[in-house]
Amino acid sequence: xxxxxxxxxxxxxxxxxxxxxxxxxxxxxxxxxxxxxxxxxxxxxxxxxxxxxxxxxxxxxxxxxxxxxxxxxxxxxxxxxxxxxxxxxxxx
Amino acid sequence: xxxxxxxxxxxxxxxxxxxxxxxxxxxxxxxxxxxxxxxxxxxxxxxxxxxxxxxxxxxxxxxxxxxxxxxxxxxxxxxxxxxxxxxxxxxxxxxxxxxxxxxxxxxxxxxxxxxxxxxxxxxxxxxxxxxxxxxxxxxxxxxxxxxxxxxxxxxxxxxxxxxxxxxxxxxxxxxxxxxxxxxxxxxxxxxxxxxxxxxxxxxxxxxxxxxxxxxxxxxxxxxxxxxxxxxxxxxxxxxxxxx
Numbered sequence: 001x002x003x004x005x006x007x008x009x010x011x012x013x014x015x016x017x018x019x020x021x022x023x024x025x026x027x028x029x030x031x032x033x034x035x036x037x038x039x040x041x042x043x044x045x046x047x048x049x050x051x052x053x054x055x056x057x058x059x060x061x062x063x064x065x066x067x068x069x070x071x072x073x074x075x076x077x078x079x080x081x082x083x084x085x086x087x088x089x090x091x092x
Numbered sequence: 093x094x095x096x097x098x099x100x101x102x103x104x105x106x107x108x109x110x111x112x113x114x115x116x117x118x119x120x121x122x123x124x125x126x127x128x129x130x131x132x133x134x135x136x137x138x139x140x141x142x143x144x145x146x147x148x149x150x151x152x153x154x155x156x157x158x159x160x161x162x163x164x165x166x167x168x169x170x171x172x173x174x175x176x177x178x179x180x181x182x183x184x185x186x187x188x189x190x191x192x193x194x195x196x197x198x199x200x201x202x203x204x205x206x207x208x209x210x211x212x213x214x215x216x217x218x219x220x221x222x223x224x225x226x227x228x229x230x231x232x233x234x235x236x237x238x239x240x241x242x243x244x245x246x247x248x249x250x251x252x253x254x255x256x257x258x259x260x261x262x263x264x265x266x267x268x269x270x271x272x273x274x275x276x277x278x279x280x281x282x283x284x285x286x287x288x289x290x291x292x293x294x295x296x297x298x299x300x301x302x303x304x305x306x307x308x309x310x311x312x313x314x315x316x317x318x319x320x321x322x323x324x325x326x327x328x329x330x331x332x333x334x335x
Contacts, residue, residue: 054231055154066243074330
């Protein structure tokens with residue numbers, strides 16, 4: 001892979017990570033936010049593969065996008081799904 | 093009016109974020125990432141890269157660092173994970189069983205999820221075992237393999253919400269795998285080099301073969317089983333209280 005392609009792919013990945021993170025913060029639906037964070041972890045593991053760290057990529061993909069997301073979902077199910085100010089949610 | 097006040101409120105936050113980003117950027121400018129400092133005489137990284145494979149017999153250099161050169165740090169890592177899992181268990185045990193949510197909220201899994209999970213689960217478990225068995229040859233190792241096993245078990249729990257996990261069996265497996273790890277470390281301590289997890293009891297063998305690298309595969313098997321059982325138990329406890 002030559003340098004320009006590498007830089008272009010990394011730039012797109014970083015941009016995607018930032019967009020996913022901002023979307024997760026702004027989302028009023030917490031389940032949606034957890035799924036967005038899982039997507040962020042998936043892109044991060046792709047970046048680790050780009051940086052030739054497959055060991056870290058594996059850990060990031062399995063912990064970040066599977067276990068963390070599901071633990072967050074379990075915690076959200078125990079509390080409330082929507083933040084205050086969400087329109088159309090079945091709060092209370 | 094409303095728009096303006098939110099903008100005014102977010103301006104200081106934006107300024108702080110930019111200041112922080114600039115500080116981090118300036119601080120990291122000084123570090124020459126990716127520069128070839130490994131060629132320096134006496135640099136630890138260079139020594140690992142030049143001699144790691146010959147000394148430990150592991151084709152995967154990361155493994156030789158994680159479970160051999162820095163084996164003691166791995167003991168700390170395993171301990172932290174154990175404490176975290178125990179902490180979650182202790183915290184959740186304060187919640188009484190009888191104030192669970194009203195029934196009927198439980199969502200039944202669809203037919204596709206149920207059957208598909210049954211089909212994929214053995215493959216995921218096999219893949220996890222493959223990852224930690226081949227930790228000294230290919231990327232991955234005990235931690236990654238264990239977490240993959242746990243995510244497979246997680247899929248099983250999602251597909252079968254009614255099933256109760258075998259709490260006790262997982263605790264016993266976890267504890268015995270942890271004891272095996274510490275035992276292997278002490279065996280290394282009693283060897284010629286007197287280092288925790290030292291690799292000088294078993295034959296190193298031919299680099300790149302499955303049965304090579306001395307004790308490293310044994311150590312990774314015990315770590316893999318421990319992490320897998322621990323993570324499965326953690327998820328199972330979370331689910332037990334949440335569903």
